[in-house]
Amino acid sequence: MIIRRFPSTALAGWVLALGLLGETARAEPPKDTAQVDVSGDEAAARAHFDRGVAHFDRQEYREALDDFRRSLGHKRTRNAMGYAASCLKQLGQYDDALEQYEAMRREYPKLPPRTEATVAADMAELAGLVGTLVLTGDAPAGASLLIDDRFRGKLPLDKPLRVSVGRRAVRVEKEGFAPIAMTVEVQGGRENVAELVANSRKGRLRVSERHNWPLEIEIDGKATGTVTPWEGLLDPGEHTVRLRGFLEVEALLSCDVPGAKPGEKREAARQGARMESGVETVNVRLYDLAEVVLGAEDQDASLKVESAPRGARLRIDGKEVGQTPWEGRLPLGGHTLEVRAKGYIRARQDVTLERRKQRELTVALDRVPQDPGFWTAFGTARGVGATAAYGAGMLGLGVFAVSGVLALNTSADLKEACPDNLCPPERDGQKERAHALGVTALAGLIVGGAGVVTGTVVLVAVRPKGEERRVRTAATAWKVGLGPLGLSVGGSF
Known part of the structure; x- marks a missing residue:
């Protein structure tokens, strides 16, 4: 800790400002106590105050601070608070000195002008000698915070902590865990951040059995070699816990056997029983205690x-x-x-x-019933026949399409070369070719139509018993005309 000694002239000015050298502060208690009503607390406060002033004059600031605090414990006075703040300042506890002055102002808002001026000057100086400290990182809730081995509160802090400037030792302690320690250089008039890093990143788990039975503990599916009750360190995160074991006669006779009917308890105890609990998931947090209570049941079935x-x-x-x-x-x-x-x-x-x-x-288990549907039907005998019919129909329609296009093109050429249907002899071969293509197209159309109709009839009309008809066919009429110069097709569906 850095201790800054202030000049004695400054102390003298402070003492004069408070009027501590006046008759009121230094007056001896009246000898005739029967005439003056002085309470025991007031007398004790005055005695400690006088001893504190004597230590202060000899620059024994630690002893003086103890006496001024004892005096304030008996009776709150402006003079004792001022002296205590001055001692803290001399001891380098600038943050405590500033807080002491603030408390003094709250309790005595109307200080004498000279005292107020001195207090304001001291507080302005102390503000530059104090910074705030914010803890981040591994700051476990409920842990004790010590600055330079001095307790400063429990975590989490509700506000930034005032700390005197200089190199400060920060330590966080929590029962059952290794302490977290670091040093931080505190700068005055600004916020200082201390990022805590735990060397041993562990949490603590406590496991017990509801009936206080000593059962083996399994954590994350592995036997630990320990029995309930148990407490130990684990890595942070989720863990599964289960209890199991065999209880002998003594344990069972001392407690009811879960699931036993009247009259079965003694028989179960005589033979012993295998016990097991359910699996419980527990979340273990860093530097925190998690607790799980499991109830085991008779597993002898x-x-x-x-x-x-x-x-x-x-x-x-x-x-x-x-x-x-x-x-x-x-x-x-x-x-x-x-x-x-x-x-x-x-x-x-x-x-x-x-x-x-x-x-x-x-x-x-019974299979889930399935509707074969349209495409599944092709895997049956009915589907094979329908597939063959549709294949022939598609082939016929393909012949019809190709032959029909060629016949139409040939007829168009003849019509252009034979006005009024009068064709020269050299066009006879082309006329025969147009006629043949027309006949082929007609045959393809007939085969294609017959194939499509047949396939549809097979799928719709020839259905297994109980199967609902989903497709209906209508009468199909075809009309085909063929002339020397062209082919005409018509139909209704």
């Missing part, structure tokens, strides 16, 4: 579950436990099983477990 198909998801009492086949221990009594698999109807079943008996259960 086992269940084995198979399913058809295998690999189905299994839920017991609303909790996912894994895939089938599954085997495990459960509390005595009734349980509800739910088995699910993709493409199958979900199955629910109730089962009752008895002490020291294993139940084996096989659940057969």
Whole structure:
């Protein structure tokens, strides 16, 4: 700690300003106490004040501060507060000195002019010798903050902390954890940030069993080798906790056995019982204590579950436990099983477990009914026939389209070369070709139409029993005309 000694002339001015050298401050108590009513607190306050002044005059500021504080403990006076502030200033505790002056002004808002001027000057000087400190980083709630080994409050701080300028040792302590320590150079008149970094980044977990049974502890699925009750350090984050173990006669006779019927307790105690709790998830925070209380139950009953198909998801009492086949221990009594698999109807079943008996259960799932639909129908015999008919129809319509286009083009050429349908002999071959293309197009159209109609009739008319008809066919009429110069097609659907 840096201690700045102020000149004695400044102290003398302060003392004169307070009027501490006057008769009121230094007057001896009257010898005739019967004539003056002086309370015990007032007499003690005056005695400590006088001893404090004597220490102050000898520049024994630590001793003087102790006496002035004792005096204030008996009776609050302006003079004792002023002297205490001056001692703190001489000891280098500028932040405390400034707070002492502020308290003095609150309690005595109308100071004498000379005293007010001296207090204002001192406070202005102290403001430059004090900075504020803000803690960031690993600042655990509820921890004690010490500055230069002096307790300054509990975290989190409700406002920035005033700290005297200079190099300050900052330490954060919390029971059950390693302290966090650092140094910070505090500069006056500004905010100073201390970023705390814990060397051991741990949280603390406390585990107990509701019946005070000593059961083995599993954390994150691994045995710890410890029994309840237990408390220890863990990495921050979420952890799963479970209790399990076998209780002997003494433990069971001292407490009720969960799930036991009247008259079964002594028999269970005579043989002992296997106990297990559910899995509990707990969030462990840095430098904080998390606590979990688990209730174990008698697990001396086992269940084995198979399913058809295998690999189905299994839920017991609303909790996912894994895939089938599954085997495990459960509390005595009734349980509800739910088995699910993709493409199958979900199955629910109730089962009752008895002490020291294993139940084996096989659940057969029914497939979800499916509508074959239009495209699935092509995988049936009916679909094969419809596919063949539609294929022939598409081929015929293709021939019709190609031949028809060629016939139309050839007829257009003949019409241009043969006005009034009078064609020269050299055009006879072209006329025959146009006629042949027209016949081919007509044949393709007939085959295509017949294929489409046949395929539709097979899909619609020839349906399995109970299947609903979704498609209706209408009468199809075709009209085709063929002349030496062209081909005409018409129809209705």
